[in-house]
Amino acid sequence: DGGITQSPKYLFRKEGQNVTLSCEQNLNHDAMYWYRQDPGQGLRLIYYSQIVNDFQKGDIAEGYSVSREKKESFPLTVTSAQKNPTAFYLCASSISAQKETQYFGPGTRLLVL
Amino acid sequence: AQSVTQLGSHVSVSEGALVLLRCNYSSSVPPYLFWYVQYPNQGLQLLLKYTTGATLVKGINGFEAEFKKSETSFHLTKPSAHMSDAAEYFCAVSPNNFNKFYFGSGTKLNVKP
Numbered sequence: 001d002g003g004i005t006q007s008p009k010y011l012f013r014k015e016g017q018n019v020t021l022s023c024e025q026n027l028n029h030d031a032m033y034w035y036r037q038d039p040g041q042g043l044r045l046i047y048y049s050q051i052v053n054d055f056q057k058g059d060i061a062e063g064y065s066v067s068r069e070k071k072e073s074f075p076l077t078v079t080s081a082q083k084n085p086t087a088f089y090l091c092a093s094s095i096s097a098q099k100e101t102q103y104f105g106p107g108t109r110l111l112v113l
Numbered sequence: 114a115q116s117v118t119q120l121g122s123h124v125s126v127s128e129g130a131l132v133l134l135r136c137n138y139s140s141s142v143p144p145y146l147f148w149y150v151q152y153p154n155q156g157l158q159l160l161l162k163y164t165t166g167a168t169l170v171k172g173i174n175g176f177e178a179e180f181k182k183s184e185t186s187f188h189l190t191k192p193s194a195h196m197s198d199a200a201e202y203f204c205a206v207s208p209n210n211f212n213k214f215y216f217g218s219g220t221k222l223n224v225k226p
Contacts, residue, residue, distance in 0.1 A: 004156075031212060040122060042203060042216040043157075058213075090156055097212045101147070104156035 003027065004105035006091050011110045013078065013085060021076045021108045023091035031097040032074035036060060037088040037107075046089075049074055050097040078110060086112050117206050119217035127225045132176075132191040134220045136204035139185065145207040146187040147214070148178055152200045160202075163187065174198070199224045 004025045013019045023032065031050050035043040045058030049068040063082025068074055074093075078085045089108045094100040120135040138144060145164050149157040161172025168180040174197075178189045187204060204217040 006156075033214075035216075040218060042117075042218040043214075044216075045213065048213070088154075092157075094212055100212055101159055101162060102212070102214060103159070104149075106156045107154070109154070 004091060004093055004103060006089075006105040006108050008108060009106070011108055012113050013110060014113050016080045018077055018079050019110065021078070021089055021091075021110070023074045023076065023105060025072055025074075025091075025093045025103075025105075027093060027095075027103065028071070029093035029095050029103075030071070031094045031100070032068065033092040033094075033102060034058075034064075034066065034074070034076045035090045035092065037090055043090065046076065048097075085110055117204055117215050117217040119202075119204055119220050121220055122218065123221045123223065125223040125225060126194045128196055129193050132189070132194045132198065132222065134189040134202050134204075134222065136178075136187045136189065136217060137185055138187065138204070138206045138208075138215075140206060140208040142208060143182075146178075146180060147205040147207070148172065148176070148187070148189050149203045149205060150174075150200050151203065151219075157203060160189070194222075194224045196224050196226065198222060 007022045033048045034046040047066045049055040065077045091105040092102040094102045116139045118137045147162045148160040161170045163170045163180045171177045201219045201221045205214045
């Protein structure tokens, strides 16, 4: 089955700790995206990648980092600089970065201990 | 600046009643428009999209939406609500050639028996 997988489903972070959220897709999509979802605020773009080895900051990139070493993978690291990391994180992909439908993974909920 | 406004963060209808979820956008160029549905603790699923051509778009699960350029609106409707329609609905706009989506803040639909 083709799709987007995110792991883990739930993730706990201690103060001062970096954590990495996984996003993998087997749809052969060029573009991938990370969003943060908070209650009542919709989705906000953290980072996006149009092609392998390229990525750009979105609207709320501070405290986050990404890499795109493989087409199918776009991991997101939540660093200790992100002071309010508790949220639901959604990964998405699209065939290209040109006005295409974005397909979403099931999400990872990050909680701070 | 691009923006998407969903009027009403919560909408409640009776089973069998008409569903109307409102979405207005601001865009300086003709946008692509999307409606997504999200069930609790899950990712977003595409309901329908408007790109070009016919302004009345039909989607999955009996939903449809009409693009009205003069009103800058893309309201989502369904003639008869089912209990399974209870979820959160997001309107999204892709306003230019690059695939950066702007999401509304979401509308939670409650369906009463």
